[in-house]
Amino acid sequence: MTTARKPRLLFLLTGSISCYKACFAISRLVQAGIEVRTVATPSALKFVxxxxxxxxxxxxxxxxxxxxxxAMDHINLARWADLALVAPATANTINRLSSGLSDDLVGSLFLAWEIQKKPWWIAPAMNVAMFNHPLTQASLKKLTDTGVRVLPTGSGALACGEEGEGRLIEPEQLLAQVLAELGSKIA
Ligand SMILES: Cc1cc2nc3c(=O)[nH]c(=O)nc-3n(C[C@H](O)[C@H](O)[C@H](O)COP(=O)(O)O)c2cc1C
Structure with missing residues (x-):
């Protein structure tokens, strides 16, 4: 007899002020019946x-x-999850992932992830100039070409006081996107 299991989401947080929005999304995802495990960079742990x-x-x-x-979390978590979501994804992490750097847990997980078989998403969050910087845009394109799904950013007032593109999408939108991907697997 097979037992239905909950869909598994690996939720990776990086060092943006919008980590608080990610916490709200995580709470809603757990309530919706998703099994969530988190990875946080040392910078993210300064915010939450x-x-x-x-x-x-x-x-x-x-x-x-x-x-x-x-020590083997960078392989085990990559095999465990059905979907990986980096939210918020900093400019630093986006540029690092696009270069295939693996000297931290997030980078190692990304390279260990079987990108042809399972979705890896990123939700950028940063200042408008950082988002529009040619290097960041080139990295986003490179990641997209590699099979990563880049979620849209919001536009408007940013935490730094400036206005423009680069806000983390709202928790309700993150929830809707994940449920559209994994919702059918909820028992
Ligand atoms: C208050 C504060 C807010 C920050 N917010 C962001 C942000 O929203 N997006 C971003 O790309 N970097 C932001 N940074 C810079 C990153 O935290 C920094 O580049 C860090 O090295 C990212 O590391 P990580 O990608 O390993 O988490 C912020 C820094 C501070 C001090």
Missing amino acids: GGATLEGLTGHPVASDLWESGK
């Missing part, structure tokens, strides 16, 4: 606490590639 992410998901947050006892 590991206890918040563990409390929301029921699982400890992974952050350090070298953490004792979790």
Whole structure:
């Protein structure tokens, strides 16, 4: 007899002020019946606490590639998940991923992810100039060409006080996108 399992989302947070919006999205996703595990860069953990992410998901947050006892997380989590979502995705992480750098947990997970078989999404979040910078735009194109889905950004007031493109899309939109991808697998 096979037991239906919950759809599995690997939710990766990077160091943007909009990490608080990601927490709201994670809460809604868990309530919707998705099993969520989180990865947070050290920068992301300056914006939200590991206890918040563990409390929301029921699982400890992974952050350090070298953490004792979790040394194979960069492979195990890549095999575990049905979908990976980097939200918020910083300019730094976008540019790093597009270069295939793997000297941290997020980069190692990305390279270990079987991109032809399972979706990897990123939701950019940054200042308008960082978003429009030719290097960032080139990285987004390179990632798209590699099979990554780049979610749209919102436009309007940014945390830095400037206006324009680059806001993280709203939690309700993230929820809707993930449910459209994984919702049919909810038992
Ligand atoms: C208050 C504050 C807010 C920041 N917000 C953003 C942001 O929204 N997007 C971004 O790309 N970088 C932002 N940064 C810069 C990143 O945190 C920085 O580039 C960091 O190295 C990113 O590391 P990570 O990609 O490994 O998380 C912010 C920095 C500070 C101090």
